[in-house]
Amino acid sequence: MVIHSDSHIVVRQISGEYISKDEILAQYQAPVRGLLESILDATILQINRKENSQADELSKLVQNSSDLNSSVYFEELQTPSTDRTKILCIDSPDNWMTPFIAYLRGGTLSEDQNKAKYLKHKAAHFFLKNGQLYRRTFSAPTVKCVDPVEAHHCLWVVHEGICEDHLAAKALAYKIIRQGYHGPIIHSDFVSYVKKCLQCQKFNNVPKQSPSLPVSVLSPIPFAVWGIDIMGPFP
Incomplete structure (x- = not known):
């Protein structure tokens, strides 16, 4: 380089x-x-x-931004890019993986019978390898389980990281799974995560209204009016 x-x-x-x-x-x-x-x-x-x-x-473009076309956008940094607070985690709190790891290591179950039954049923899909929890899937390879902090980082990297794809919610979740990661936040919070993205709200394609007003289809007798949706061809 x-x-x-x-x-x-x-x-x-x-x-x-x-x-x-x-x-x-x-x-x-x-x-x-x-x-x-x-x-x-x-x-x-x-x-x-x-x-x-x-x-x-x-x-120097930003100095004369008023003379540019409206399709050119600028992002103003309110603080220097070096002002990043580094946080060192000295205590690892319990998360959703803790009961699965405890059960797979030593057979530890909750005193609540309902929770213990649910854990034994779900634990069949998980296994430990070198101290790391993994999940077996049917439609994808074995995926690595991540805690909420790591899951949120995965969302950020795939959605607005180095590639800046800004994928939609469903495509974002499928891509993270295909990359080999699993976590509850990936399935439950990816919709709200995309809705909170500032760039998606600014530059996303807004659905347009119908060019004409909707009109009700009246039928005097049964089967007087037929409707069909034409689709295809499909492979």
């Missing part, structure tokens, strides 16, 4: 020739170096600003 930049300071700081004394630049420098180290062969080169005119014009 060859990266071109017209900033003399950025190129020298990334290469290590300059020391980043600015706190804001240092916050951006750390993740950039981490990403470059993960690439097998990456080089950053400095070019003249005249040779970077196309990217320079793109960066």
Whole structure:
């Protein structure tokens, strides 16, 4: 990967020739170096600003956004992308997988007979492998069970992650299952998750109204009016 930049300071700081004394630049420098180290062969080169005119014009588009076509959209960042709070989980709370893991490991059941019967019935679809809970399925390969936090992350990655597909609710759930993950939130909350997506609400195709008013079909006698739906051809 060859990266071109017209900033003399950025190129020298990334290469290590300059020391980043600015706190804001240092916050951006750390993740950039981490990403470059993960690439097998990456080089950053400095070019003249005249040779970077196309990217320079793109960066100035937002200044003249009022003169652009309405089909061009901008996303305004209210806070810097480096302001992300890191949370370390020091305690793993119980979740929906806890009773299944306890039963498969040591046969532990709830004192409630109804809950114990339900757990024994559902546990036939699950098994443990290297301490991880998996679920057997009929129409897909064996899927990995995830807790609510991991399930929410799966929804985010598939819906608006690196590919930014912004899939509909049903397609989103099927794609996550095909990727090999299972969790209650995937089945129950994917509809509400898509409805809360800001980009889907802004740019989704809105169903249009019928070009004419609906008219009731009156029939004086049985079978006076026939209706048929033409569909196909199907494979």
